[in-house]
Amino acid sequence: MKRPDPAWHFAAVGLLALAALAGAALVHAEEIAEEHAAARQEWPFAGLGGQYDRAQLQRGFQVFQQVCTACHGLKRVRFRNLAEPGGPEFPEAAVKELATTWPYQISGVLDDEGNPIERLPGLADPIIGPYKNDKQARAAQNGALPPDLSLIVKARNLESHAPWYSHWLWMLVDVARGYQEGGANYVYALLTGYADQPPAFKQAAAGRLVEVSGTEVGDKTGIERCATVSPGEDGKPDTCNKLQDGMYYNVGFPGHQLAMPPPLSPDSVIEYQPDAGSKASFEQNARDITAFLAWASDPNLDARKRLGWQVLFYLVITTLLVYLVKRRIWSRLKH
Amino acid sequence: MALHESTYQPKSRFAKWMDERLPIGRLMHTQFIDFPTPRNLNYLWTFGGILTFFLMAQIVTGIVLAMHYQASADDAFDSIEKIRRDVNFGWLLRNLHAVGASMFFLAAYIHIFRGLYYGSYKTPREVLWIIGVLIFVVMMATAFMGYSLPWGQMSFWAVTVITNLFSSLDSVIKGLGTTIVEWLWGGYAVSGVTLNRFYSLHYVLPFVIAGLVGLHLWALHLVGQNSPTGLDIKMKSDAVPMHPFATSKDAFGMSIFLLLFAWFSFYLPDYLGHADNYIPANPLVTPPHIVPEWYFLPYYAILRAIPSKLFGVIAMFSSIGVLLFVPWLDRSRVRSAKYRPAFKWFFWLFVFTCLALGYLGSKPPEGAYVLWARIFTAYYFAFFLVVMPLAGLLERPRKLPGSITEAVLGGDAAQRAPNAV
Numbered sequence: 001m002k003r004p005d006p007a008w009h010f011a012a013v014g015l016l017a018l019a020a021l022a023g024a025a026l027v028h029a030e031e032i033a034e035e036h037a038a039a040r041q042e043w044p045f046a047g048l049g050g051q052y053d054r055a056q057l058q059r060g061f062q063v064f065q066q067v068c069t070a071c072h073g074l075k076r077v078r079f080r081n082l083a084e085p086g087g088p089e090f091p092e093a094a095v096k097e098l099a100t101t102w103p104y105q106i107s108g109v110l111d112d113e114g115n116p117i118e119r120l121p122g123l124a125d126p127i128i129g130p131y132k133n134d135k136q137a138r139a140a141q142n143g144a145l146p147p148d149l150s151l152i153v154k155a156r157n158l159e160s161h162a163p164w165y166s167h168w169l170w171m172l173v174d175v176a177r178g179y180q181e182g183g184a185n186y187v188y189a190l191l192t193g194y195a196d197q198p199p200a201f202k203q204a205a206a207g208r209l210v211e212v213s214g215t216e217v218g219d220k221t222g223i224e225r226c227a228t229v230s231p232g233e234d235g236k237p238d239t240c241n242k243l244q245d246g247m248y249y250n251v252g253f254p255g256h257q258l259a260m261p262p263p264l265s266p267d268s269v270i271e272y273q274p275d276a277g278s279k280a281s282f283e284q285n286a287r288d289i290t291a292f293l294a295w296a297s298d299p300n301l302d303a304r305k306r307l308g309w310q311v312l313f314y315l316v317i318t319t320l321l322v323y324l325v326k327r328r329i330w331s332r333l334k335h
Numbered sequence: 336m337a338l339h340e341s342t343y344q345p346k347s348r349f350a351k352w353m354d355e356r357l358p359i360g361r362l363m364h365t366q367f368i369d370f371p372t373p374r375n376l377n378y379l380w381t382f383g384g385i386l387t388f389f390l391m392a393q394i395v396t397g398i399v400l401a402m403h404y405q406a407s408a409d410d411a412f413d414s415i416e417k418i419r420r421d422v423n424f425g426w427l428l429r430n431l432h433a434v435g436a437s438m439f440f441l442a443a444y445i446h447i448f449r450g451l452y453y454g455s456y457k458t459p460r461e462v463l464w465i466i467g468v469l470i471f472v473v474m475m476a477t478a479f480m481g482y483s484l485p486w487g488q489m490s491f492w493a494v495t496v497i498t499n500l501f502s503s504l505d506s507v508i509k510g511l512g513t514t515i516v517e518w519l520w521g522g523y524a525v526s527g528v529t530l531n532r533f534y535s536l537h538y539v540l541p542f543v544i545a546g547l548v549g550l551h552l553w554a555l556h557l558v559g560q561n562s563p564t565g566l567d568i569k570m571k572s573d574a575v576p577m578h579p580f581a582t583s584k585d586a587f588g589m590s591i592f593l594l595l596f597a598w599f600s601f602y603l604p605d606y607l608g609h610a611d612n613y614i615p616a617n618p619l620v621t622p623p624h625i626v627p628e629w630y631f632l633p634y635y636a637i638l639r640a641i642p643s644k645l646f647g648v649i650a651m652f653s654s655i656g657v658l659l660f661v662p663w664l665d666r667s668r669v670r671s672a673k674y675r676p677a678f679k680w681f682f683w684l685f686v687f688t689c690l691a692l693g694y695l696g697s698k699p700p701e702g703a704y705v706l707w708a709r710i711f712t713a714y715y716f717a718f719f720l721v722v723m724p725l726a727g728l729l730e731r732p733r734k735l736p737g738s739i740t741e742a743v744l745g746g747d748a749a750q751r752a753p754n755a756v
Contacts, residue, residue, distance in 0.1 A: 154605065154610065155614045175603060175606065179606075180604075305601065311601060312597055322590050326584055330580065333575065
């Protein structure tokens, strides 16, 4: 007589758990897909085959030059990079012209007598911003520091909020699709995330703060504007975090309070040349500057993805050949 | 080994001359061509070769990166950016090295789980297993120090958090922890001095690993490989020569793994890292969530599951230290989990536990995450300290085949097959 194997109990429990997990993941899939659709933009450089769009990088540079350079530098990118393959690919003469008419000068150089002087940038120099150092920047910006933008897209990410039971599934989907655009999505969400004022909340039972809709706001009593609400723990009332002086409300920024005034606005769109490849709009401005900054963060993306396919092609063929050799060798014996 | 006779015949005059002076050709031929490997090895046995490849690949890409890297608090971050932007194919070298570390760990974890499943640590392979655990420990130290080198925000704060763990020893002997931490840092805070010593050690430790790998292979080639049945080679028909059998299988397994390596290196080079490490290190700004690299997440979850700092640190180090005792904790007479009906399920629950701890390590230590981290930590240790000793005594193993040949060909055929090849 065969004794019932205790392993079957584990097997049954395991299978049930797995089935429940898969079910829950599927139910939730639509919700996450919606979250992704709202947060994840379509980029020409996205995914496995994506490459930068020259015209877009050129438009993005225009936005950078007209708007961002007022406060930010791009010190890890050199003027010559703007003419190199895989980037905006401006003609070299135009870049030379650009460098020598750049509004900010290179400091820290010495003249023949050893006196510190300033000089105009050349092709090999970094694209610098208005401030000589962080201290000067903070002094000019009310204590806030406008960061260098060379790595801003790589240094930010938009995290997915999938729960534990479907987290692994989305991870696999992202790996299969080659999803690396979290930073670009973050920057776009931030540039388009400004709102006139924070949402209105009113007191509800047990100290909870509840968001109220536009029509109710007319009734002024007990209405507060909160950038964020910190939920009160252990029965304590919620705290309303009001927008501080000199800060701007932005839903794309963690904490929703940002020192940077809205750099782009639907009211003053950066106009493009007729042959720039796209019509100017607020969203298009945001999209183009984000693409340009993505290139600044990762200037070798085009070459990387092209070489990637060559390497994978080579490896697939090799793997196939190695498999045939292996099969032939092992066909000599049963194993 | 009795079954293992060398067929080495030096052919050229030079080979004959060498064979009488330094028989390195004979050694290589005997150990890597004639060496008898069980005929029933599955693809999980290709990970030893894959790991050897990654050790060599990391050393080669690392040496070239070191030619361009500046180990100083002021220049480290900028020099990595110069490698990415200005060095010819620097972006490729850096991606291969960073992704290579992750692939190295992925392969090591599969290799360790394989050893646990098939009982590869059981007699006479105790020393082989212990050397493997030592390799793993040195590998973790190397990876940890390597992660500090870009000197980004996560680099800096990971070093700060992990080195600070030793300060918990202050509660054992007053001042001991602080002394150790200051000794590790080379000062009173994490600084460029710390970076320099980590760089020095990061360069030298891979060669220590290479030496340990030599011992690992020596121990392996003395006792021979374990097999999916858990049986040793008993007769000629159980084994095939390493070349071309095991080598061709290894080559295929490695090609598949290289596809994964290339996929991440070319399409997801930053997927396994953290965005904050593209922000230069700033001792004045703490990132909102400090998380280690993915391969350290389970240990990080164990550390944070314990309310006391000292015992958290002890638990974290014990979670690896316990591996050293596995050969004696497991009381089963049967090696392979294939023939252990109860242990098999405890094993898969253990794999799930490690994955779950990895997930929990990436989450903030609050609410339900802490509770689950405690439950899984408890099972992590219970697997080694309770399941391993008891399962062997309580379960009734399935009937083992008489030999590897019998497992492959069936009982009768084994009689008719004196030789595999």
